[in-house]
Amino acid sequence: MAETLYHFINGERTAGDSGRFGDVFNPATGEVSGNLPYASPADVDQAVQSGLAAQPAWEATASPRRAAVIFKFRELVIQNMDKIAELVGREHGKTIEDAKGSIQRGIDVTEFACGIPHLLKGELSTNVGGGIDTFSMREAVGVVGGITPFNFPVMIPCWMGVMAIACGNAFINKPSERDPSAPLFLAELWKEAGLPDGIWNVVNGDKDAVNALIQHPDVPAISFVGSTLVGEHVYQSGTALNKRVQAFCGAKNHLIVMPDADMDQTVDALMGSGYGSAGERCMAVSVAVPVGKDTADELVKRLEPRVRSLKIGPYNDPAADMGPLITAEAKKRVEGYIDQGVEAGADLVVDGRGTALQGYENGNFVGGTLFDRVTTDMSIYKDEIFGPVLSVARANDFDAAVEMVNGHEYANGVAIFTRDGDAARAFTDQVDVGMIGVNVPIPVPMAFHHFGGSKRSKFGDTQMHGPQSINFFTKMKTISGRWPSGIREGAQFTMPTNR
Ligand code: NAD
Numbered sequence: 001m002a003e004t005l006y007h008f009i010n011g012e013r014t015a016g017d018s019g020r021f022g023d024v025f026n027p028a029t030g031e032v033s034g035n036l037p038y039a040s041p042a043d044v045d046q047a048v049q050s051g052l053a054a055q056p057a058w059e060a061t062a063s064p065r066r067a068a069v070i071f072k073f074r075e076l077v078i079q080n081m082d083k084i085a086e087l088v089g090r091e092h093g094k095t096i097e098d099a100k101g102s103i104q105r106g107i108d109v110t111e112f113a114c115g116i117p118h119l120l121k122g123e124l125s126t127n128v129g130g131g132i133d134t135f136s137m138r139e140a141v142g143v144v145g146g147i148t149p150f151n152f153p154v155m156i157p158c159w160m161g162v163m164a165i166a167c168g169n170a171f172i173n174k175p176s177e178r179d180p181s182a183p184l185f186l187a188e189l190w191k192e193a194g195l196p197d198g199i200w201n202v203v204n205g206d207k208d209a210v211n212a213l214i215q216h217p218d219v220p221a222i223s224f225v226g227s228t229l230v231g232e233h234v235y236q237s238g239t240a241l242n243k244r245v246q247a248f249c250g251a252k253n254h255l256i257v258m259p260d261a262d263m264d265q266t267v268d269a270l271m272g273s274g275y276g277s278a279g280e281r282c283m284a285v286s287v288a289v290p291v292g293k294d295t296a297d298e299l300v301k302r303l304e305p306r307v308r309s310l311k312i313g314p315y316n317d318p319a320a321d322m323g324p325l326i327t328a329e330a331k332k333r334v335e336g337y338i339d340q341g342v343e344a345g346a347d348l349v350v351d352g353r354g355t356a357l358q359g360y361e362n363g364n365f366v367g368g369t370l371f372d373r374v375t376t377d378m379s380i381y382k383d384e385i386f387g388p389v390l391s392v393a394r395a396n397d398f399d400a401a402v403e404m405v406n407g408h409e410y411a412n413g414v415a416i417f418t419r420d421g422d423a424a425r426a427f428t429d430q431v432d433v434g435m436i437g438v439n440v441p442i443p444v445p446m447a448f449h450h451f452g453g454s455k456r457s458k459f460g461d462t463q464m465h466g467p468q469s470i471n472f473f474t475k476m477k478t479i480s481g482r483w484p485s486g487i488r489e490g491a492q493f494t495m496p497t498n499r
Pocket of ligand 1: 226384
């Protein structure tokens with residue numbers, strides 16, 4: 001029986017008034033598991049109004065007291081880890097252990113946000129001239145929107161939302177319509193943690209809800225994570241309305257294999273980063289770039305049996321390395337890319353098309369796929385496939401590998417595997433990519449550092465989490481004051497200076 005889902009507005013579950021609904025599926029079985037209301041602009045407005053009503057008092061709450069609520073939320077997430085991982089697995093399809101890892105990354109940001117009293121400390125200069133002290137202070141932006149993708153339904157709402165509310169804002173999450181149950185449960189946990197109603201709302205739905213958030217005059221800031229075309233639309237339409245927008249988008253992440261790399265370590269790294277979560281990660285490695293023919297031949301020889309023996313299964317199979325793709329359309333799209341790779345002349349070393357699992361015949365499974373001799377003009381190289389497809393694109397030398405990385409329109413993450421410090425240093429200097437790993441395949445920075453790509457993988461100036469998130473979720477005021485105030489300088493008609 002499909003579960004009836006809801007929006008979470010002002011501390012209450014509501015079906016809203018749009019009359020529009022969509023199905024949520026279990027990707028392993030193809031069965032409908034939920035019936036989700038899609039918000040209308042009026043539903044979005046209701047969420048904004050509840051945020052507007054609650055936000056001033058929340059911002060006025062002393063930051064250590066806000067931190068205490070966030071700390072309580074952290075405890076509740078830890079206590080409910082199994083339940084949340086089950087919700088993620090059932091609707092997303094990733095394995096339980098993978099889901100738990102991603103939830104932990106959300107907890108990491110929550111722990112960082114518990115330090116909000118320290119993070120909000122301003123700047124002070126005493127006696128900048130004539131007994132005047134100057135200090136800066138940060139204020140919340142107001143009611144902020146957070147539009148999140150299907151692939152991390154807990155981690156990404158936490159990345160943006162926890163920092164937003166820590167800074168004293170109200171947050172409206174518009175999660176992916178593919179897997180809304182875990183983000184809805186987070187809102188319930190916030191209520192239990194003592195967060196005032198209206199500070200963390202969830203509106204469900206599709207582009208109508210997103211566009212209503214962007215266009216709402218009382219939502220001055222939008223944080224977005226998702227695909228590049230949608231992110232670009234959100235960024236352009238939000239900034240055209242003079243809003244603050246940050247959009248973290250699609251990717252094609254390369255892993256360079258130098259001839260001196262530890263091959264065992266490199267192959268392990270490629271297996272996990274290429275096929276973990278069925279390749280549905282913005283930091284998944286989808287292109288391996290071995291440098292030199294010998295390196296390439298050795299790499300493909302070692303990868304082939306490992307890819308063939310990948311264990312595919314539903315989220316609750318403890319032996320599974322990876323689960324199904326999110327939707328039947330995603331399976332069709334990924335298999336279509338494999339067709340295109342074959343037609344373009346790449347060597348299909350392992351073919352994941354037509355994978356069917358006994359008992360899960362209607363699941364969206366695609367097996368691990370490996371291409372060799374992929375070239376930069378092929379669609380399987382240029383596009384983000386977002387599936388378990390690893391392309392080997394051979395490079396003659398280090399410079400050609402760097403040129404390949406820098407020639408791609410996406411620039412989220414990249415890695416180099418080598419034992420040579422000089423090569424690693426030259427690589428980190430020369431590549432124009434946001435997050436770089438040296439013998440680290442998925443260089444997702446910890447919560448106290450910044451996350452973000454460059455080029456068409458990110459629109460906007462600020463990074464996700466880390467101290468820069470404070471810049472995004474606050475406005476700065478700078479105050480110059482003089483005490484005692486009785487100093488008389490007479491009327492001054494020239495520009496005041498301290499000279
Ligand atoms: P998506 O762009 O389809 O959806 C993201 C959000 O936008 C969802 O909430 C969705 O409802 C909404 N949306 C979809 N179409 C829309 C439209 N036409 N107008 C307005 N809103 C719309 O992305 P997805 O498929 O959920 O997630 C996968 C994508 O997200 C991949 O491209 C992946 O690389 C990217 N991603 C990027 C990062 C990062 O940090 N760079 C992290 C995770 C995922």
